[in-house]
Amino acid sequence: HYFIQSNLSMTLAVILTVSDTCSAGSAEDTSGPHIGAKISEWRSATSIERHCVPDNISQIQFCLHSAVEKARLLSGAHVFISSGGTGLSPHDVTVKAIAPLLDKQATGIMSRIVNKCAEKTHFAMLSNPLVGIKENMLVICLPGSKKAVTEYLDQIIPLMDHILDLIGKEEKSISAFHKKLSESSHTCPHKTNEHKSPAKTKSHRREVAFRSRQSTWPMLSVPEALCIISSAVKTNQDELTTINLPLFNCNEDKQSFNNLVAYGHVTAFDIISKENVPNYRASIKDGYAVVSSDGIGDFNVATVSKMGENSSCTVLSGTVARVTTGGMVPLGADAVVQVEDTELVSATVDGEEDVIKILSAVAPGTDIRPVGSDIAKGDVLLPAKCQLYSAY
Numbered sequence: 001h002y003f004i005q006s007n008l009s010m011t012l013a014v015i016l017t018v019s020d021t022c023s024a025g026s027a028e029d030t031s032g033p034h035i036g037a038k039i040s041e042w043r044s045a046t047s048i049e050r051h052c053v054p055d056n057i058s059q060i061q062f063c064l065h066s067a068v069e070k071a072r073l074l075s076g077a078h079v080f081i082s083s084g085g086t087g088l089s090p091h092d093v094t095v096k097a098i099a100p101l102l103d104k105q106a107t108g109i110m111s112r113i114v115n116k117c118a119e120k121t122h123f124a125m126l127s128n129p130l131v132g133i134k135e136n137m138l139v140i141c142l143p144g145s146k147k148a149v150t151e152y153l154d155q156i157i158p159l160m161d162h163i164l165d166l167i168g169k170e171e172k173s174i175s176a177f178h179k180k181l182s183e184s185s186h187t188c189p190h191k192t193n194e195h196k197s198p199a200k201t202k203s204h205r206r207e208v209a210f211r212s213r214q215s216t217w218p219m220l221s222v223p224e225a226l227c228i229i230s231s232a233v234k235t236n237q238d239e240l241t242t243i244n245l246p247l248f249n250c251n252e253d254k255q256s257f258n259n260l261v262a263y264g265h266v267t268a269f270d271i272i273s274k275e276n277v278p279n280y281r282a283s284i285k286d287g288y289a290v291v292s293s294d295g296i297g298d299f300n301v302a303t304v305s306k307m308g309e310n311s312s313c314t315v316l317s318g319t320v321a322r323v324t325t326g327g328m329v330p331l332g333a334d335a336v337v338q339v340e341d342t343e344l345v346s347a348t349v350d351g352e353e354d355v356i357k358i359l360s361a362v363a364p365g366t367d368i369r370p371v372g373s374d375i376a377k378g379d380v381l382l383p384a385k386c387q388l389y390s391a392y
Contacts, residue, residue: 010047011078011164013039014067017052018060018084018094019144030146031083035153039079042157055085058263060097064134065389071137077168078137079160084144086128094141095130100264100387102132102139106163113155120151131156138163242268262388271382276372282307283323284367288342288356289333291317295361298345301353305330322353329368336367 015035021027029052036048049067053059064080071078085094099105109131117124129152130141138160142152165173220228245262283289289305294317302319305311307326315321315332323329323336337358345355375381382388 010045010074011043011076012067012071012074013046013048013079013081014063014070015039015048015050016060016063016080016082017050017144018055018082019052020054022084023052023054031142031144031149034146034149035081035083035142038150038153038157039081042160055091055093057093057097060085060094061101061264064098064101064139068134068137072135074136075168076136076170077164079140079164080134080137081140081142083142083149086130086141086143088126088128092128095128097264098130098139098141099132101389102130102134105130105132109156109159113152116155117148117151124148124151133167136167138167265388267382267384267386267388269384270380273375273377273379273381276377277375278369278373279371281329281371282369283325283327283329283336284369285336285338286325287323287336287338287367288320288358289315289323289329290320290335290337290358290362291315291333292335292362292364292366294318294358296358298355298357300355303330304352320356320358334364334368335362337362338367 013036015032017023017029017032019027019029022029032050032052036050039046039048051063053063060082067078067080082094082098085092085097110129113129113131114124114127117127127143127148129143130139132139140156142149162174162177164170165177245265283305288299288301290299299318299320301322302315303311303313303321305313305321305323305327307324309328311321311328311330313321313330315330320337321330321333329336337360341358341360343357343359344353345357348354
């Protein structure tokens, strides 16, 4: 193998052990520390984070999202390696959790790993490793055993520098690698004693005069080609199942990524809003709900409307209602005067406002969010075939 050392700025390596028993503390995590040691041996300038979660899709995806968010703030490319959950049993969910999140899968690396390890044991074919890219992170999903981790990393680490250079677009390192590879693997026949006559010397290039003049591929009509493509990508709709899921696990006290039941699933239909947001006229500022035609002057404070409270009062001409940001604008009022444009005239004995002075006139609708201004009833919140992820 030939290596060109990449830019040795600090590399982030996030290692995730996926195991019910290890996360519960009833078994020792041996693969996670071993991966950390192999990564440190590969590149000393590495910041290693280790985590352990049960075989839970939401928690696995949350760890990858957290790692990607950290890597996004750093230059260059970084590494996320998981161990466990790559088998064929229904309980093994790591690949199911990670694969939909990847921007690209490295199928060549996966095939090489399995083929090489299968030379030692046929059981390697029962594993389901995953290698891919998520933004500026190389993502690797390995089996849970320490032995398998060693065998798999021995196949990947020799190319790790070059892979990270490609992900991080390190042009100088990439060019140097290709130059070194070319110099070491290229052999010119005319420099050997095999061909003594210059007339018989063969060029290492394929000369255009001696190119094949017959296509090696059969000619297909457009309908035939489309038929082949269609059969390759056709999905049997009868095999797709639709299930109803709550957004969060109702049995959990805290709504977080750890219990986000619908996370990673795909919407079967358009998700339609059943109500308006806001469902009442809401004040944009702290101030006073007024009848705009009253103009400036002194006004009695008839009521108070706070956010989260329903106001059943009606503002009459000559009176105002104190409102907080997000509070309901009472009936009768058609505008809000911000508190900065008012003065206190008098207060009650218990400290409530009694009379205030309006210093600036306002137009109808000033600083009021109309009903449904954020989301209107009937709006499409999520279209069909939308995969549910966290927003960046």
